[in-house]
Amino acid sequence: MKKNSYKIKAPIGDRVFLSVVYIILAIVVLVMLYPFAYAVSVSISDPAEVIAGKVTFYPKGFDLGSFKIMINHPIFFTAYKNTILYTVLGTFFTLFFTALTAYPLSKDKFQMRSFISKVYxxxxxxxxxxxxxxxxxxxxxxIDTIWVMVLPGALSAWNIILMRTFYRNIPESLTESAYIDGATDLQILVKIILPLSKPIMATIGLFTAVGIWNGYFNALLYLNDTMKYPLQMILRGILVAAAFDPSEKGAYAELTHSATESLKMASIIITTLPVMCIYPFIQKYFVKGTMVGSIKG
Known part of the structure; x- marks a missing residue:
């Protein structure tokens, strides 16, 4: 016997509201995507078309000269390797020190918890x-060492507060059961707390990695050896240094004013592409981590 199925229609007011929300979200998506699409178009377009203002959403012509100029920089690949190294080490040290610091501060039995929290x-x-x-x-x-790029920002008060709040939302019964079974605090942290803390670890790790990847100011202040420069310093040198002087001879002699805009957009693509490739893999943890403290279980 065939069962009758009834589909309950949403009230017309709800349908109108959802339609408006979808339209607004679509507009927001377009507004957010257009700058990146424009950057891609300009970076691969003919510089003459760019300076004429003919490039909007689609590229005009096809020219990879801007990318070639950057890649042909004498230490481009060395700087890229340095940036990856600084990002990996900096993110590791941040997560390591933050996890170790936030754990005792999340425990009420730690007598110095309030004082140390205020100091941070x-x-x-x-x-x-x-x-x-x-x-x-x-x-x-x-100064002029790798450690000046990865250690100073390894411990942040804001990150400690976020991770401490996440720890405090983990049921106390889990740690109490582990204590009864004879586990130490280090074992509880490694085997129970950290596996449950993937969302906040991914969130802090993403923010830290992006900050280090895009950072150049510390390198500008504390690094003297060009072979230790991160990628951002090389891009900065290409964009704002003598590379744009028409009388400059050497690797940048072919640059003209019309090529500067394409070069800027190419630098945006080079620096953002790795982060965009990594983000989809940690998105599910990132969404949970950003909600830390908003829901009490």
């Missing part, structure tokens, strides 16, 4: 300044 919060509003910071790094023999 103070660092969010006050800092030593550029010159004292430089002198401190110099006294520690960190």
């Amino acid at each position: 919060i103070i660092t969010m509003f006050f800092e030593g300044g550029m010159i004292p910071t430089y002198l401190a790094y110099k006294s520690l023999h960190m």
Whole structure:
């Protein structure tokens, strides 16, 4: 016997509301996608078409000269390797130190929890300044080394607060059961807490990795050896240094004013493409991590 199926229609007010929401979301998506599509189009278009203002959404002509100029830089691949190294090490140290610091601060039995938390919060509003910071790094023999790029930002008060809040949302019964079975705090952290903390780890890791990948200011201040420069320093040199001087001879002699816009957009593609390739793999954790503390279980 065939069963009758009834489909309940949503009220007309709800349907109108959803239609408006979908239209707004579609507009937002287009607004967000257009700049990137424009950057791709300009980077591979003929520079003459770009300077004439003929490139909008679709490329005009086809010219990979901007990418060739960057790739032909004497230390482009060295800088790319340095950036990957700084990003990987910096993200690792950030997650490592943040996880170790946030765990005791999430436990009520830790007597110094309140005092240490206040000390970390103070660092969010006050800092030593550029010159004292430089002198401190110099006294520690960190200037012009790899460690000045990965260690100073490894511990952030904001990251500690986020991870501590996530830890406190994990049921206390899990750790109490582990204590009864004879587990130590280190074993509980490694075998119970961290496996349950993938969302917040992915969120902090993504923010840290993107920040290091796009950063150049620390390299500008603390690195003197060009062979240790990250990619952003090389791109900065290509875009704003003597590379645009018409009288400059050498690797950039072919650059003209019309090529600068294509070069800028090519630099955007080169720097954002790796992050865009990684993001889909951690998106599911990222969404959960950004909701930390919003839902109490």
